[in-house]
Amino acid sequence: MRIGLLTSGGDAPGMNAAIRAVVRQADALGSEVIGIRHGYQGLVDQDWRPLASRACANILQRGGTILHTARCQAFFDPAVRAKAAQDLWTAGIEALVIIGGDGSFTGADFLNREHGIKCAGIPGTIDNDLPGTERTLGFDTALNTAVEAIDRIRDTASSHDRLFLVEVMGRRSGMLAVHTAIACGAEAVLYPESEEDTYESLVRQLKSNWDRGKRSSIVVVAEGDQAGSAAMRGDIGSAAVDIGERLKKDYEMDLRVVVLGHIQRGGSPSALDRIWGSRWGCEAVRRLVAGERAFYLGTDAGQMVARPMSYVLEPRPEPPRELGALVPVLSR
């Protein structure tokens, strides 16, 4: 079988582990992998070439993706997908492995339903916001990166008696924010799925902490929080300005903002991201070779699972409410 392989959407640590596994498992089963560069854009441009086992040496421990990635708006156009599918058939590529997030899997679902291209998805996004899996490649690494960074910020926060707002990634999901907040002992977390995390309640909590003698605080803010991100960006509201305004009358809290940004996306993958990248890569190829047509992999209760590709349209998972609720309790 000739299998096309692409990474799509934001890069995530562990993607290279999955690429290596797909190529080597295919090799072991007598199949061939064609590496497609720059995600779906490379499909459109036929920017592809065979990927051999030896070309995947020493990539397991590297962040990013050796295949490069992109967000391809053109692929939402049915005519563009039809042309891409025709090009795949012409090149003898009858199946695709897509490593990416929900947008990437939605494209794969179309390609399968409209044109019969077999598609296997491997979850890869630091946001960990795919339905049907409790884990995605990159989340564990990004979480550890954010926690390590905030541990450093904590040193300054406590030395200078400061309040820090630290923005972590997560355009539509608070998964990274809530887990980071627990793991770094944050005083509060603001994230898109929570209605209760208003500025009023946050300021009340910060004032009560101050009155009880707590002089430094870390507030983790998800990039996509509905009240606006930590820092002022264009016409988006700013948590820093709003909170600062509410505090300044009676409380002399010195406030700083840190946006962790793309630091969270890069870096050497954690052992867990390497292991799941490897396991999912092998499983994706085995299932395609066995004749499966449209699925993506994940984990449920720590075990490997496969979902129909259309499952990607189910509601996004939310961070466990009980985790968010623990943050103020644990930081008393």
Ligand code: F6P
């Ligand atoms: O989807 C992963 C992610 O890192 C989001 O958390 C973030 O909002 C977005 O990608 C940033 O994308 P880009 O690197 O294209 O600016």
